[in-house]
Each structure stands twice: as C-alpha cells, then as structure tokens.
Amino acid sequence: MMTVVIGGSKCGKSGYAEKILDSFDGKKLYIATMIPYGSEAHTAIERHREMRRNKGFETIEKYTALNEIVLSGKCAVLLECMGNLLANEMFGVGKITNPIENILSGVESLNTQAEQLVIVTNNIACDGISYESGTMEYIRNMGEINRCLCETADNVIECVYGIPLAVKGKLL
Amino acid sequence: MKMITGGAYQGKSEFVKKHFDCEILDGESCDFEKVFTAECVCNYHLLVKRLIENGHDAIAFTERLCRDNPEIIVIINEIGCGIIPLEKSERIWREQTGRAGSIIAKNSDTVVRIICGIPTVIKGEI
Numbered sequence: 360m361m362t363v364v365i366g367g368s369k370c371g372k373s374g375y376a377e378k379i380l381d382s383f384d385g386k387k388l389y390i391a392t393m394i395p396y397g398s399e400a401h402t403a404i405e406r407h408r409e410m411r412r413n414k415g416f417e418t419i420e421k422y423t424a425l426n427e428i429v430l431s432g433k434c435a436v437l438l439e440c441m442g443n444l445l446a447n448e449m450f451g452v453g454k455i456t457n458p459i460e461n462i463l464s465g466v467e468s469l470n471t472q473a474e475q476l477v478i479v480t481n482n483i484a485c486d487g488i489s490y491e492s493g494t495m496e497y498i499r500n501m502g503e504i505n506r507c508l509c510e511t512a513d514n515v516i517e518c519v520y521g522i523p524l525a526v527k528g529k530l531l
Numbered sequence: 532m533k534m535i536t537g538g539a540y541q542g543k544s545e546f547v548k549k550h551f552d553c554e555i556l557d558g559e560s561c562d563f564e565k566v567f568t569a570e571c572v573c574n575y576h577l578l579v580k581r582l583i584e585n586g587h588d589a590i591a592f593t594e595r596l597c598r599d600n601p602e603i604i605v606i607i608n609e610i611g612c613g614i615i616p617l618e619k620s621e622r623i624w625r626e627q628t629g630r631a632g633s634i635i636a637k638n639s640d641t642v643v644r645i646i647c648g649i650p651t652v653i654k655g656e657i
Contacts, residue, residue, distance in 0.1 A: 366612075368612075368626055369626045369629025369630050371633050485609075488613065520534070524653055
C-alpha cells in the first residue's frame with residue numbers, strides 16, 4: 360500500500376506519516392533525503408531524529424537515485440521528503456538529466472519491494488510568486504511528480520495546521 | 532476555541548461576520564495583550580510576525596492564548612505552501628506560523644477552511 364502525505368511548512372505531515380506506520384510489525388526504514396548542509400538543515404534533521412526516537416525506524420540517508428535501494432524481508436518505508444529529493448536531483452552535484460523519471464522509477468521500485476510505502480511531499484505551488492526559471496522548473500517538476508505519485512497512491516492525505524484530510528482513499 | 536483558515540482573500544472574515552456576532556481585533560496592528568481578552572482576532576499570521584519582530588516567543592504566546600482565552604475565534608492565513616523563502620526571517624516566520632497554527636487547531640473544537648468563499652469544516656462542527 361502506498362500513502363502520500365502532503366502539506367506546507369510545519370503542518371504536521373511528518374508526525375502523521377510516522378504515525379501511519381506505528382502498528383507495522385516488520386522492519387521500518389526511514390529514507391532521509393535532506394543533505395545535512397548548514398545549521399538550519401542540522402537543526403531540522405535533529406528535530407526529526409528526536410521525533411522518530413523510540414519509534415523503531417532504521418535510517419538510510421539517500422540523497423539521489425532511490426532505485427539503487429535494495430530491501431529485504433517484510434518492511435515498510437517512510438520516504439522524507441520529495442522536495443529535498445527533487446532539489447538534490449535537479450541542483451545537486453553532477454546535474455542529473457531526468458529527475459522526474461529517476462524519482463518515479465525509484466518510487467516504483469520501493470513500492471514493489473515494501474509492504475507499505477509512505478511518502479512525505481510538499482505543497483510548494485501556492486504562494487503565487489513568479490520566480491526565476493530554475494525555481495519555476497522546480498515547481499513544475501514537483502507538480503508533475505506529485506500528480507504521478509497521487510495517481511498511483513492508495514491514500515493521499517493533506518495536512519492543514521496539523522489536521523489530516525483525506526484527499527484520496529482514507530485516513531490511516 | 533474556533534479557528535478559521537485558508538489563503539488570502541478567500542472570505543475568512545466575511546464568514547466570521549456572517550456566523551458569529553463578535554468584534555474582530557486585527558492581529559496586524561493590535562496591542563498584544565488585548566488578544567488575551569478578544570472575542571476574535573484576525574491576521575494571526577501577521578501577529579506571529581510582529582511578535583517575532585518584537586522579540587517575543589510566538590509559540591509561548593499562542594500556548595498562553597489557548598489557556599487564557601479558550602473561547603476566542605482565530606482567523607489565520609495558510610502561508611506555508613510555497614517555496615522556502617531566501618530570507619531567514621521570512622523562513623522563521625513561516626515555520627513559527629505553522630507551529631502556532633497547529634497549536635491553535637489542536638485546541639480548537641471547530642476548524643473551518645475557506646476557499647473561494649466556500650467553507651469546509653475540517654474539525655468538529657459549526
């Protein structure tokens with residue numbers, strides 16, 4: 360089963376995504392996509408580590424190329440987050456040519472291998488500001504990725520100020 | 532406590548005026564202490580901004596509000612659904628607004644989200 364959790368900044372999407380896997384009785388993997396660069400990233404990573412403490416997650420840091428991940432046994436995957444993953448694929452070291460294809464094939468690979476896949480993604484397209492072309496391409500790519508993910512997903516949950524809303528499927 | 536949210540200019544204040552008979556304090560310009568006795572405060576996201584600019588802890592303020600004025604109606608814009616701002620102060624404001632709004636939502640019996648003037652009750656009932 361695949362669930363997408365989407366929302367804006369600090370809307371409780373991570374906490375909700377973790378909660379979905381509370382009752383999972385196999386191995387739980389957390390795929391962290393944020394590159395620990397700068398003090399704010401470190402603070403964010405530490406805050407998320409604290410949130411996950413004692414919830415039984417094994418953390419894998421993977422900043423690009425999700426389709427290289429090989430899972431074994433009965434496991435659930437929490438992938439966080441799509442915004443960072445896309446930024447890494449688009450703007451990271453050694454520019455990658457097909458970020459959308461790479462990401463979607465990686466997700467498909469995880470979805471085939473994991474019993475449960477939960478993906479945290481970001482709604483970044485609602486500030487109405489026109490940015491320079493690189494950022495606009497990022498916004499467009501996020502839109503396309505989110506549309507594709509949500510087409511495949513069984514459940515799509517939007518978080519609004521901590522309140523989860525089922526956009527597709529059901530609340531878990 | 533009640534919370535009314537949504538994007539800018541979606542009809543949040545109009546919704547409150549239509550459904551509740553209350554005086555609305557403007558978070559963009561009001562005296563901070565007045566919020567603790569107000570019937571309704573609008574622009575809470577801008578109140579958060581002013582609190583930060585004046586060296587106050589917006590989260591502690593919001594927690595106190597939930598304790599001291601549990602009947603208040605809070606109108607707050609959704610501001611977190613965009614590109615991460617380049618300016619650090621803008622990033623802090625956006626994050627603190629997300630956290631403050633989540634505290635208000637948790638403490639509210641009713642949360643209404645308004646888009647194009649159309650309200651959806653996303654928690655409790657009106």
